[in-house]
Amino acid sequence: MPIDSRPPKEIRDDIRRGKFGGVTAGLAPGFVQANLAVLPKDHAYDFLLFCQRNPRPCPLIEVTDVGSPEPSGVAPGADLRTDLPKYRIYEDGQLADEVTDIVPYWREDLVAFLLGCSFTFEWALLDAGVPMRHIEQGRNVAMWRTSLACRPAGRFRGPMVVSMRPIPAAMVPKAVTVTARFPMAHGAPLHIGDPAAIGITDIARPEWGDAAQFLPGDVPVFWACGVTPQAVALASRPPFMISHSPGHMFITDLPNHALSVI
Amino acid sequence: MPIDSRPPKEIRDDIRRGKFGGVTAGLAPGFVQANLAVLPKDHAYDFLLFCQRNPRPCPLIEVTDVGSPEPSGVAPGADLRTDLPKYRIYEDGQLADEVTDIVPYWREDLVAFLLGCSFTFEWALLDAGVPMRHIEQGRNVAMWRTSLACRPAGRFRGPMVVSMRPIPAAMVPKAVTVTARFPMAHGAPLHIGDPAAIGITDIARPEWGDAAQFLPGDVPVFWACGVTPQAVALASRPPFMISHSPGHMFITDLPNHALSVI
Numbered sequence: 245m246p247i248d249s250r251p252p253k254e255i256r257d258d259i260r261r262g263k264f265g266g267v268t269a270g271l272a273p274g275f276v277q278a279n280l281a282v283l284p285k286d287h288a289y290d291f292l293l294f295c296q297r298n299p300r301p302c303p304l305i306e307v308t309d310v311g312s313p314e315p316s317g318v319a320p321g322a323d324l325r326t327d328l329p330k331y332r333i334y335e336d337g338q339l340a341d342e343v344t345d346i347v348p349y350w351r352e353d354l355v356a357f358l359l360g361c362s363f364t365f366e367w368a369l370l371d372a373g374v375p376m377r378h379i380e381q382g383r384n385v386a387m388w389r390t391s392l393a394c395r396p397a398g399r400f401r402g403p404m405v406v407s408m409r410p411i412p413a414a415m416v417p418k419a420v421t422v423t424a425r426f427p428m429a430h431g432a433p434l435h436i437g438d439p440a441a442i443g444i445t446d447i448a449r450p451e452w453g454d455a456a457q458f459l460p461g462d463v464p465v466f467w468a469c470g471v472t473p474q475a476v477a478l479a480s481r482p483p484f485m486i487s488h489s490p491g492h493m494f495i496t497d498l499p500n501h502a503l504s505v506i
Numbered sequence: 507m508p509i510d511s512r513p514p515k516e517i518r519d520d521i522r523r524g525k526f527g528g529v530t531a532g533l534a535p536g537f538v539q540a541n542l543a544v545l546p547k548d549h550a551y552d553f554l555l556f557c558q559r560n561p562r563p564c565p566l567i568e569v570t571d572v573g574s575p576e577p578s579g580v581a582p583g584a585d586l587r588t589d590l591p592k593y594r595i596y597e598d599g600q601l602a603d604e605v606t607d608i609v610p611y612w613r614e615d616l617v618a619f620l621l622g623c624s625f626t627f628e629w630a631l632l633d634a635g636v637p638m639r640h641i642e643q644g645r646n647v648a649m650w651r652t653s654l655a656c657r658p659a660g661r662f663r664g665p666m667v668v669s670m671r672p673i674p675a676a677m678v679p680k681a682v683t684v685t686a687r688f689p690m691a692h693g694a695p696l697h698i699g700d701p702a703a704i705g706i707t708d709i710a711r712p713e714w715g716d717a718a719q720f721l722p723g724d725v726p727v728f729w730a731c732g733v734t735p736q737a738v739a740l741a742s743r744p745p746f747m748i749s750h751s752p753g754h755m756f757i758t759d760l761p762n763h764a765l766s767v768i
Contacts, residue, residue, distance in 0.1 A: 288551065289550065289551045289554070292551070292554050292555065292558065293554065293569055295558075296554065296557075296558070296566055296569055297569070297579065304558055307555055307558055307559070309659075309660075317559065317657060395579065397571075398571075421768060424767055424768040425767070425768060427689065427767050431767065432767075432768075505686055505687070505689050505693065505694075505767055505768075506683060506686040506687060506694070506767075506768060
């Protein structure tokens, strides 16, 4: 994975000018990256309420003013219409286009939501010496829908999606305390151990991502996943919605440590 | 202070039936009490966004569905129209009435917000052995408007209000770590030491509450205060708003420990 340690603003400028269009893993290490969801104002109240009621899968780090593409709290001067490498456009809940710039799609009634992501969380685990099997094995993290329901809000309802990481048994307590310090990056695990207890029937077959190989003594540990709000929003078939393309995140000016509560 | 250790539901039932009408300090110790703000749907989006942007003064623990007085997340079956001992009714930002039951004022377009309160926070400090001077001295906590601005959201803007507690110098780090674990009850202090640095000119004259007496070696420690959202909401002169009367809080079914992130 190539590492680009320039400040976030310089990297965003390259993305804005079309000089970079790939996934953002490895860019501006140490800074918070975020998931993007853009919805019309008409849907924004329900989505904001859904995030308030489901903070583990939906850690909101920024909500723009109606019509404004500037995330002034986490990256003043940035433009969410141009500063992500790739976007997905959805109409009536169906993928309609994938683009590198959403200026032509922007409207005065749109609200952009930025949600904390697992990069912050995995950085904290690695920094604490907890191994990440999927990274060692060069795979995507494994994800499943669970039998745990989110608390509904208005038109939004659906199951919680989790990501799973095999953790050496002796490091499970450390994995819990380290991630608990970051409620804005999904926080502590939702579940440790038996996958069936949360409705996962086959740990070898994820619904998204790749199956990770367990090493002897590894225990499956499950965290709430940022795929949840996007899946829930699309399931309600909003007439219009924009998200980042998978892996093509927004890079904020916040150091990862800024999201730690203790 | 009289202590009533019955479960929250029994105490709420007494309040609902008019058998109890006083302040809620000392009731259901160990359970989270909450500030109430009720606004029309038309103002609810801005208020929800204001809370998202200012989590330290505005820790949202519950938002009801539009028109519903049931806080189903924190006290299923409770009724926010009858289960607080006393309410204040505001019209155009002015106090219009103080009542013990808001059934006659309830409307289908109202949304109720419950915000975490300093009781949880002071319980955590006392439990960790940090003395609370204002409690020892039988006074209310001292509060001030500061020169720190909240992040505006729609029609809501204004200064941060803080509460101040004198803390023995040797216990300041403990006071920080203990409260940091409770972001849903205002979290870690905003400021430690020099009051002038946050625009407080006279530490002996609070704007609300009583001045606490400092013991030798005590340091002033400032936390974001739940008066902030109410002051900010009223300053925008909403046509209609309801709040709890000071000290007459809503008692939830959540144990204080449920708000701890670690």
